[in-house]
Structures are given as structure tokens and as C-alpha cells.
Amino acid sequence: MDSKYNPVSIEQKWQKIWTEQNQNQTPTDKNKQKFYALSMFPYPSGNLHMGHVRNYTITDVIARLKRMQGYRVLHPMGWDAFGLPAENAAIDRGIPPAQWTYQNIAQMKEQLQRLGFSIDWEKEVATCSPEYYRWTQWIFLQFFQAGLAYQKESAVNWDPIDQTVLANEQVDGEGRSWRSGAKVERKLLRQWFFKITDYAEQLLNDLDKLPGWPERVKTMQANWIGKSVGAYLEFPIVGMDKKIGVFTTRPDTVYGVSYVVLAPEHPLTAEVTTPEQQTTVETFIQEVAAESELERTAEDKPKRGVPTGGKAINPFNNQEVPIWIADYVLYEYGTGAVMGVPAHDVRDFQFAKQYNLPITNVIVPDDSDNDDCELTDAYTDVGIMVNSGPFNGQKSTVAKKAIIELAEDEGYGEGRVQYRLRDWLISRQRYWGAPIPIIHCPNCGAVPVPDEDLPVKLPESVEFSGRGPSPLAKLEDWVNVPCPSCGTPAKRETDTMDTFIDSSWYYLRYPDAKNQEQVFKSEIVNDWLPVDQYVGGIEHAILHLLYSRFFTKVLRDRGLCNFDEPFQRLLTQGMVQGITYKNPVTGKYIPFTDVNPEEPKDPKTGDKLEVFFEKMSKSKYNGVDPLEVMAKYGADTARMFILFKAPPEKDLEWDDADVQGQFRFLNRVWSLVTEFSANNSFSELKAKTNGITQADLKQLGWSRYLITEITKNLSAFKLKNVVKVYAAADVKAAIEAKFNHPETQQETKNDLQKGLSWIETRFAKELTKAEKDVRRAVHIAIKEVTEDLDGDYQFNTAVSEMMKLSNALADASCKDSPIYAEGLETLLLLLAPFAPHIIEELWQVAGNFGSVHAHSWPKFDPDALVVDEITLVIQIKGKTRGTIQVSAQADKATLEQLARESEVAQRHLEGKEIKKVIVVPGKLVNFVVS
Secondary structure, rough: OOOOOOOOHHHHHHHHHHHHHHOOOOOOOOOOEEEEEEOOOOOOOOOOHHHHHHHHHHHHHHHHHHHHOOEEOOOOEOOOOOOHHHHHHHHHOOOOOHHHHHHHEEEEHHHHHHHHOOHHHHEEOOOOOOHHHHHHHHHHHHHHOOOOOOEEEEEEEEEEOOOEOOOHHHHOOOOOOOOOOOEEEEEEEEEEOOOOHHHHHHHHHHHOOOOOOOOHHHHOOOOOOHHEEEEEEEEEEEOOOEEEEEOOOOHHHHOOOOEEEEOOOOOOOHHOOHHHHHHHHHHHHHHOOOOOOHHHHOOOOOEEEEEEEEEEOOOOEEEEEEEEOOOOOOOEEEEEEEEEEHHHHHHHHHHHHHOOOOOOEEEEOOOOOOOOOOOOOOOOOOOOOOOOOHOOOOOOOHHHHHHHHHHHHOOOEEEEEEEEEOOOOOOOOOOOOOOOOOEEEEEOEEEEHHHOOOOOOOOOOOOOOOOOOOOOHHHHHHHHOOOEEEOOOEEEEEOOOOHHHHHHOOOHHHHOOOOOOOOHHHHHHHHOOEEEEEEEHHOOHHHHHHHHHHHHHHHHHHHOOOOOOOEEEEEOOOEEEEEEEEEOOOOOOEOOOOOOOOOOOOOOOOOOEEEEEEEEEOOOOOOHHHHHHHHHHHHHHHHHHHHHHOOOOEEEEEHHHHHHHHHHHHHHHHHHHHHHHHOOOOOHHHHHHHHHHHHHHHHHOOOOOHHHHHHHHHHHHOOOOOOOOOOHHHHHHHHHHHHOOHHHHHHHHHHHHHHHHHHHHHHHHOOHHHHHHHHHHHHHHHHHHHHHHOOOOOOHOOOOHHHHHHHHHHHOOOOOOOOHHHHHHHHHHOOOOOOHHHHHHHHOOOOOOOOOOOOOOOOOHHHHHHOOOEEEEEEEOOOEEEEEEEEEOOHHHHHHHHHHHHHHHHHHHOOOOOEEEEEEOOOOOEEEEE
């Protein structure tokens, strides 16, 4: 046995053994309670970063813990493998996207395996595999058949030079194309949508079914869904038989409407624009088309607009109001039009002031005596109605309901619930995604590809230029096909699906990942789902998690699963931050490897550098390569640091000193076990703890049958989970309970008689104080670590508790005791999910057979924490003079007597009169003397 801890060789050894033994295979024993532990799967960029390591380490500890606690565990991994980077690689390097992606998958898989994650790789999926996206396409058709997939025109980012659609990531901060540099325009294209708004109310209400989710995430989703209760009102257009529909949460302010605003891209914009305003309006529309949605709606950006020359009528007071268009109104939101009430809306007030539009006050505070005072800001609270016709004098909360009733009675509108949530645009004009399985027929319209023709595979001979239409649209042989319904020449859909589609159902595929006949067997998925613990970044709090919830509900309604929510518990781990150096003069970031941390200066200019922690990234030169850490310290040390440095939900600041600290801790554990093993026999000491060995039984002359049965059920002789007391009664009761079979009853009784005196002699022994102290430390650790892991996964405090236990064992004076041996083994069991390689090695050093990860999690014994003796402080006039050991059960009178009789008190009280004695049970006795 090597006396020195060599992490690399140990980790390579056990990773090989675990793979050969298929140790992480998902069990099928339904007699055990299931536990589905899942990390959000990665995009295969080619290299793991520390954010990956933190995410997957957290999930792996949970999976290993649950296995030891007796659960059957599903812990899979896969690859979110479609997406733009692979297509860019094809353009820049001439590498086919599939080749680039699968190379990266192979590289990242090897890196994951080096970290010792207990992943069942037989469940592996890659979303770019035809075996996977066949079922992505099949699910699309389920949505289509349910009326949840449809087409409509929607705006895209358009590069006017390359004549191609750009993803948001391909547009820089100035609104220019990443490749051509052209100013990006907004252009309408016919695209596919999923009707997620049909499930808005369910998605909102069912957040209450997720007590295991962070409140922050649930609030973010609720705000994104954005339920609003109000009214839909219609404003007739002067000179036309058409109306402008708006939604408002404040129908009580309708008498204060000064203008109506359309989105520039609204279909009515061209119709309401007068000839005199046409040039102005068209110019403004072109300017707005070059802006992104974020730019148009930014709160700190001045709102811009122009009048169309058209007018609408407020049906409640028959007043004509001007129709404007403005950049802050988006056609995709609500109705694409808003009513302007500057007196009672902050944005409308600013817009009215900017363009000198009238402001009519229609609600005043309850205590106001001036209805028409000039406002210096919008009044947005409730109050008393003024300038509102028949509703004057009413409370605005009462008038609100009455105005909706009037609108419904007169045909002006209706009460309505509206959501901020919009239908999900899933079309992408790209190659590297799942093709949408639709064929467009001039006779039949949009026709689904028959199930037997799935998957619609991506063609391999594709030209990638980054210019012109989607690569798929250029392949005539692929595009032109007969209509599956009528046989007429037709064309394939050339858009591919948003990659969020792939990640919205992958967790459903894992339990039945190799099924070639169906998307999954419902009975298998209903057994394993919902996911018990999902782990991933807060950046996915809205889109991915919301879409996954949507998919689950749709597939439930299609009869494919029987649960409402996909993820029972959610842990959103914090970011991993690296120390960052920035030159405040040049604005450049300096690699941390080039800086002396004791005196941080720019090595080229000598400027003093700003020093701070920020999320690791290539651009800031502050990243730490996980492979370098593993090569220097081992995967177990990397895991321990990740878990110890910060609570999982908080950001983690990388600190090499703390990494070294965890390496020293594992070395200390290594030394504790190997040094003990060199001087003691674990097996002999454990025999005293665990009960009776086979050799012992043979010496007693016990029968072969009884020897076999006792050996098979050796745990029956664990006296209340490791020597509560060496009491013969426990052993005798265990034997009688386990082996009192009718057919061998007499044999058993005879054998018992032969061995009873030996048993009683062997186990009739009191623990020493040193043994009791060790056992107490062991069970405190079991209790605290288990509570930390079964609660909110406070890994950092769990590691602290294990450090305390290792210190207690190192300081123990009973190293030749079976209690000490049991303490070392308990430390190994507690550490096993955290540092799996070194603990597996030490488990064998301790003389155990089989994997430590297949062993049961230690059980806490509250009796071990019972204290027989306490240290009682002796004080004279409040000053501590010494201590004595007393029974923990002693009452106040006994404590006083023992204190008086102690050598400490005798020495300090001699010749003094005791005026008063203060006894604090369990703590001290204070003598007040003259």
C-alpha cells in the first residue's frame, strides 16, 4: 500500500473498475423507492468549464447519497447538441456540423468521466441524433394535431447585404450584422409558433404545486406569464368601418384618453395614415425596423413617435383623438395598440409632454379639492372619478367594474384576462436543428409528414456560406417532394426548430432512451417522473423551465404521461467566479497568470490594476481549466472545493488556497486510515463490533446451517448500529428473532446454549470515556451531515462536519478500539458521495469487500449523544478556580455537595464564610464568600 496519496493513479484505477463493472447502471427493482437526479445537459462546445463541474458535482453527490440511502437512482446525461456554433464552425472551418459536434461530445464525455460522475451512460442522448430528433418531430406533429402549432407572419433580424436571417446573438450592440457589418433590419416572415398561451393559466396556477422550487424562480415565471385582468375596448376609426382594439388594466381611466398609439408594423398603420403624413410615417417605420425589441422597450430610452393624421373616436365620450405610431408599442404584444392616458400612466405622461398632447385628469385622490390642477407627474393610484361623465364622484375601483359593464352593454368592448406571455416562435432559418416535419402543398396546405417517414433527416451535402436563404432552402432535391395526401408536387418546410424544443422533453426520453418504437413507454416514464431533483443555472429560470412545463402538460393531455409538472425540486446553483484583473486606463483585461497577486500591476504599462471577482470567461482571462486542477490535485479535490467553498445557490469565488486546503484534508483522511491499517487489523476490530465471525462460530461447534444463516445476516449482530452497549441480551434477542425457525428450533436452542456464555463474556463490557467521546463525535457527524444533505443540500456545512470528525479521530486516545475503527469507516461512508475515488480506495484498505458506494448510509443513534458525565465549573466570587467531572443526571443539591467536597473548593474556601451558593445545572457552581 502506497503511503502517499496519489490521486491521479487512484482515480484512473477506480474509473476503469466502475466502467468494467457497470456500477452506475440504473436499477429496475421497483420494490425500492425511485429517485431521478438530473443536471441540465450541456451544449457540446468541446471543453468543460468550472460552471459545468459545479453543476454536475452537485447532482452526482445527490445521486450517490440516494443510492446509499436505499433508493433506485436514475442519473443520466446527454447533449443539447443542435445550435448555431456548429453551423458557424462549418462556415469558418469547413467542418460539417455533425462532425464538429460529435468530436466535441467525445471530448467532453471523456472529461466528465475523469471527474468520477456516477452517470448511467447507457441512457445517453444527443439531440442532433436522428434517433432523437425523430421523436422531436413526432412531438411537433402531436402539437400540430392538437391545434397548438400554427403559422403566421413575424419579424426577424434581416441582413440586407447577405440577404439572410440572423439570430439575436449575431447582431452586435450597435444593431449590425456580425459578418457583413450591415445595419440589421426587421422583416416579416411566415413562421411557426406553438400556442403556449393556451396553457398560460395552468402554467401560472401550477406554480403552487412546486414547493421545492426557489421562490425567486417562481416569481420570475409568474412575471413572465404576466396575468393582467382588465378590459378589451374598441375605438372606431374616423372615416372607416374599422376599429382599433386595445387592452387596458385601467378602464376607469378611459375618459382621459388623449390619443391612440399603433405599433409601426400594425396592419392598420398604412390604412389610417393620411397622404400628408405618409412620408413621415414611412421614414419612421424604416428607422424603427433597424432597432431590436430590447432597444425599443428600454425604460431609459426616450420614446419616439409620429402622428399618422388619422383619428379615432372614444366611444365613451364621443371625442375624436389622434392616432399615432410609436417605437415602444410592439405588434407582438397584446393587440399591438394602446390607448394613451397621460394623466394616469407614467410612460403616456412623458410621451404627451414630449409631443405637447392634451392631458385630462379623470381620477383624483380622495382628499383632493381641485379636479383640474395641472399635473407635474402621472397620478397612478386609485381615487375619485372626475371628468368622467356619469361616473363622476364614484370611487375608481367601483367605476372600473361599471365601465366594463357599460362597454359590454353598448358593444364597446368586454372584460378580459390577458397575459404578457406570447406564443412561442419556434422557426429558425438555419440548418443545424431538427427539420420541421411539414410539407406545403398548393392544394392541401400544410401537410404533416407521415409517422412512417420520420425522421425527416438533415441532408449531409450542404453548402455553408452564411449568405442567402437557409442552407436547406437551396437543396431542390431535398425540398421538392410529392404531397403525402394528394401526390401533387409540393415543398418541404425548410425552417428548423428552435433548440429549446429539444431540451423541452429530453428528461422524458432518458428513462426509455433506447426505445426505437415509440417516443417512450408511458409506464416507464410514469414510474420515474417527475424528476426528483433538477440542478441547473438561474439563467434558465424562465424559458427552458417554462417550455418544459408546457411540454409536460401538452403530452399529459395527449395521454402520454400522468403527471402535471416535470421537476419536483429545483436547485439553481450560483456562478463560478474567477479573480479578474483590469487596467482602468486602457480598459483591457489582464490574464491572472501574468499578474503578481501581491502587487497587481499591468506587466506592460505598470498601471495599477483593478481587482475583483467576476464570472469566468475567455474574454476576461479569468477562467480556471478543470483539467489542470485535476492533473495537479485530482478530481476528488476539485469536487471537495466546489462543494465546500460556498452554499450551492450562491456564487463561488475560485481560490487556489482553498483548493490546496481541501487537498490537505483528503491527505489527512488518507493518513488516518492507512496509518491505522498499518498498525491494526480492521477485520479483527470490526469482528468485536459487528458480532461473530464464521471462524468464531466454527470454534463454538455451531451447526453448518446456523453458521451460514448468521453469516448471511451478519447485520443482525450489529448491536443497535455499532455497539450501543456490548450487551449479550441484544445478541441473544437478535439470534432468537432471526433464526428461531420451527424445523431447526431444537438445533438452534442447543447451539445457543453452547455459545451463550462465550457471547456474554465477549460483549459484557462498558465503553471507556475515550470510546464514548469518539462515538459521540461519530454520531454528531452522522446527524449533521445527513440533515445538511436531506434538507437544502448545504454541502459546505456537511464538509465542515466531516472535517470536525476527522479532527476528533486524529485526537482520539482509543486507536486500538473497535469504536475507533467504526469511526474511521463512518467517516469514509460520509465522504463517499463527495470524494468517490479516494474513499473507494480507503474502503478496500479497511478490509471491506464490494464498493463503498453500494454500502448503506450510516444511521444516526440518538443514544450515542447522551452524555454520562459533564465538566462542572467551580467559581469563587464569579472567578473560575477549576473544574470537576460529575454525573450529567446530578440534581442541584448533589452538584452543590460535589462542588463543596471537591479539592478545588476545599483549597479556595479554606477559612472563608460561604454566604451564598449559586448552582447553574449542567454548567457551574459559584460560591459567594465574605
